[in-house]
Amino acid sequence: MFGTTFILAIRSILRHKLRSFLTTLGIIIGVAAVVTMVTLGKATTAAVQQQISALGTNILQIRPGQGFGRGGGGPRPPDFKADDVTAIRDQVAGVTAVAPQAQTTATVIYNGANWSTTVNGTTNAYFQVQPWPLVEGRYWTWPEEQAGKAVCIIGTTIRTNLFRGGSAVGGRIRVNGISCDVIGVLQTRGQAGFGGDQDDVIIMPIKQVQRRFTGNPDVRLMLVGTDPDYDSAQVQSSITDLLRERRNITGGKDVDFNIFDTAQISQALTGTTTLLTQIVAAVAMISLIVGGIGIMNIMLVSVTERTREIGIRLAIGAVASEVLLQFLVEAVVLSMLGGVIGLLIAQFAVALMSWLGSLPFLFDVQINVIAFAISAIIGVVFGYFPARRAASLNPIDALRHE
């Protein structure tokens, strides 16, 4: 019986192509909207998480000043001292390592090729806080770090641009006119962070950078590695207390530095994007339900329009359940067809928008399955009422219907 009604339903759908298309349009748009919105939302969440995790986990960044900007016109808050680094490392519980950083921009020359990049002076603690494997060469030694030797570890972008992708270790580059031995090349991290190429960097012992480039022993930024067993908030407050004391910020005065907790930011951003995803999904879901009502509407009109046809079928010997099933199958097939088309459109839309918005392309199986299932359920729910009406028609009245 099901096979028969299925054939009849398909024939009826194919016989009225335009009507069928218009009927499914609501479902097509609804499914496409739900899947696109949710997928893009998830892609955004994933992108945010990726960017945050690129900064490292269990890491606190400490900078002078409040917030990211310099803020106001007042005097610039002083940088940190080398002693602050050791003080935090030695006096705060839950701190595994502290890497000071001094940064400058520089022009690098090798073999006639030149490249503008960022020079990052730090200590070996940097690689401890934020593991970054090498593809060739080595890290610098303790004596090299202490002496502030002119050795450097370069990102792959530098290698590509100066060494044309060949081996760089053993090469001697000139950084702002100062000669420096390349001892290692970092593994590619790719595009991340809040814009910018993470591999476009040269890392040197901090003492070399302070002496030759910045010209002072100050520390712009500290990366603090924390023990995951300790409460991050507790560690932060200990550091704040210590730095207040060391920077002579008494009592009620605002601090002139900020501590940026990547885990905290990650949680907050992920929470926000997830909430946004849920809101747009809910809105899109409404359009899906409206699509279902569209199907019911057309099916009801169709039952009236096809009253005579139903009368013929009943006279020929169709039992009520067969007529019911045919109309129900028509509704379900239409809505599932709409579901499939909607899914296909959604994939294109997601691909297009992830390309435009440089988000990762995502195929989320879960939402595709859910959206398709909902489209099928909508077919059953909204198709049942018109189908029951068709099946309950009196054959004599139906045949007489003009």
Place this chain on the structure above:
Amino acid sequence: MADSEAPLIRLRGVTKSYGEGATQFQALKGIDLDIQAGDFVAVMGPSGSGKSTTMNILGCLDVPSSGEFLFKGVHVEKLERDQRALLRRKYLGFVFQGFNLLARTSALENVELPLLYRGDSKQLRRETAMAALDKVGLKQWWDHTPAELSGGQQQRVAIARAIVTSPDVLLADEPTGNLDSERSVEIMELLTDLNKTSGITVLMVTHEPDMAAFAHTIVHFKDGLVERIEDKHRQGEAVGH
């Protein structure tokens, strides 16, 4: 037809009324009628005489308000809606005044429709439907939709659809009502031929004495009762009671 004495169809004291109370209208006031298998019966009478109501009951589309309707010895008045549908599917074929073919559907698919409900395989459906179209002389028109066929041809397709399941009874409700006289005669000749060669019992409602003349038995209705029965086999002998 094991027992030639037992009629295929037997109506006893059949009444039918519509509505309730003061607005009640009695369409049939007690019909007794026997129809033998293989007969060709024309039902005549003015509008409102009860002939259409009787045809609806004989076609198992409606049930009597009271009385008995035996079809092949089965009490149809006691059957459920779906059981009557199955009875129609198996034993009855319908031809209507307005042809009632499915639009945008080829002649072949129209004729196949009853076979679909019967659950025949695709191959069998096609062969049986083509054979039925051949019987009505429209084999080469199988892929035409009703809009591409003349009225006479459409009615032939409808007849093919009615006989495709080899039913016992063909019920025709004014089959020539929408056709000119030349086409009408062709349709009547086709029905006569089917009655003769296939032994199918034909029940036909008509207004036109010319068409009724093709039948062997003519039942005249008046005011919800059988007025008289003309029997051409046994002139003068009343079949009704």
